[in-house]
Amino acid sequence: MSTAMPFDLDATLLPAVTAVVKDAGVTLRERYTTHARGVSLKEVVGEIYANDEAVLAVMREPLLQARPGSQWAEDELAGGALPPGEWWIVDPAEGNVNHVHGMPDWAVTATLVRDDQPILTVVHLPLTGETYTATAGGGAHLDGRALSVSAKSDLGAALIGTGQARPGESTETFRRIGESVTAMLTAGLVVRVSVPATLQLIQVAAGRMDAFWQFSDVRSGLVAGALLVTEAGGTVTDLDGKPWNAAGRDFLAAGPGVHAAALDVLSAI
Known part of the structure; x- marks a missing residue:
C-alpha cells in the first residue's frame, strides 16, 4: 500500500481524480432531463441502474489506474468496515433518484479511503459546474477557494x-x-x-x-x-x-x- 503524504495526494492524485469525476459528470449531464423518467417502480429503478452503469463505465478504470494498488468498493449502498488498504468509494449519481425525477440536486463523487478513513474526495455538480475537493491535511476547497464551516455557537x-x-x-x-x-x-x-x-x-x-x-x-x-x-x-x-x-x-x-x-x-x- 502506498504511504503517500498529503502533498502527493494534492499535487499528483487530486488533479487526476478531478478530471475523471468531471468527465463522468458530462456523461451524467447528457442523460439528464427536466421531466421525470419512469412511472412504475420497475421503470424508475431501471433508469437509476442505467445512470449508474453509464457513469461507472467512464470512472472505474481511470480511477484504479490513477492509484495503483487501490481497490474498488462495488456496492454503493453498502456499509461497514472495509478490508485494510486503499479503496475507491464512488457514487456515479449521488442523488440518482432526483436525477431521474428531473430535479437538479445530484452530483458525481469519488473518495479514496485508507483503512476506513477518507483521505481524498472530489464532488462535482455538473449542472452548476462547481467542484468540491478535500485531502487529508490539505484542507477543503470549492473550485480552489478554501472552505470554512459555520461559526455559530447557538x-x-x-x-x-x-x-x-x-x-x-x-x-x-x-x-x-x-x-x-x-x-x-x-x-x-x-x-x-x-x-x-x-x-x-x-x-x-x-x-x-x-x-x-x-x-x-x-x-x-x-x-x-x-x-x-x-x-x-x-x-x-x-x-x-x-x-x-x-x-x-x-x-x-x-x-x-x-x-x-x-x-x-x-x-x-
Missing part, C-alpha cells in the same frame, strides 16, 4: 439537515428519523429533510448549513462529506461522540460551536 440559530439514506430501512430506523426531526425542530431554527446526504454536507463544509445527521451506514453518501467537513474545520462523530469512520453507523457533522448541543439532542433518540 443551536437555536442553526440550519440543520438530515435525510433517508436508502429505501427499505428498518421500521426502527424510520422511527428514529421521525423522532430526531421532531427533536431538532424544537432545538434548532430550521430542519431540512432531503436527499442526497452529500449535497447537504457540502453546505455544512461551506458554512451555509450548521449541522447534518443521519442514521445509516451507507458509506458512499457520507465519506465525501465527512472529509470535506473535517478539512473545513468541522467536527464529525458518531452519536456516541466518538470519531466517525467508514465503519461507523450513526453520523453527525457540524460546526464545532453547535456540535455538542446537537449531539445532546440526538444521543437521546
Whole structure:
C-alpha cells in the first residue's frame, strides 16, 4: 500500500481524480432531463441502474489506474468496515433518484479511503459546474477557494439537515428519523429533510448549513462529506461522540460551536 503524504495526494492524485469525476459528470449531464423518467417502480429503478452503469463505465478504470494498488468498493449502498488498504468509494449519481425525477440536486463523487478513513474526495455538480475537493491535511476547497464551516455557537440559530439514506430501512430506523426531526425542530431554527446526504454536507463544509445527521451506514453518501467537513474545520462523530469512520453507523457533522448541543439532542433518540 502506498504511504503517500498529503502533498502527493494534492499535487499528483487530486488533479487526476478531478478530471475523471468531471468527465463522468458530462456523461451524467447528457442523460439528464427536466421531466421525470419512469412511472412504475420497475421503470424508475431501471433508469437509476442505467445512470449508474453509464457513469461507472467512464470512472472505474481511470480511477484504479490513477492509484495503483487501490481497490474498488462495488456496492454503493453498502456499509461497514472495509478490508485494510486503499479503496475507491464512488457514487456515479449521488442523488440518482432526483436525477431521474428531473430535479437538479445530484452530483458525481469519488473518495479514496485508507483503512476506513477518507483521505481524498472530489464532488462535482455538473449542472452548476462547481467542484468540491478535500485531502487529508490539505484542507477543503470549492473550485480552489478554501472552505470554512459555520461559526455559530447557538443551536437555536442553526440550519440543520438530515435525510433517508436508502429505501427499505428498518421500521426502527424510520422511527428514529421521525423522532430526531421532531427533536431538532424544537432545538434548532430550521430542519431540512432531503436527499442526497452529500449535497447537504457540502453546505455544512461551506458554512451555509450548521449541522447534518443521519442514521445509516451507507458509506458512499457520507465519506465525501465527512472529509470535506473535517478539512473545513468541522467536527464529525458518531452519536456516541466518538470519531466517525467508514465503519461507523450513526453520523453527525457540524460546526464545532453547535456540535455538542446537537449531539445532546440526538444521543437521546
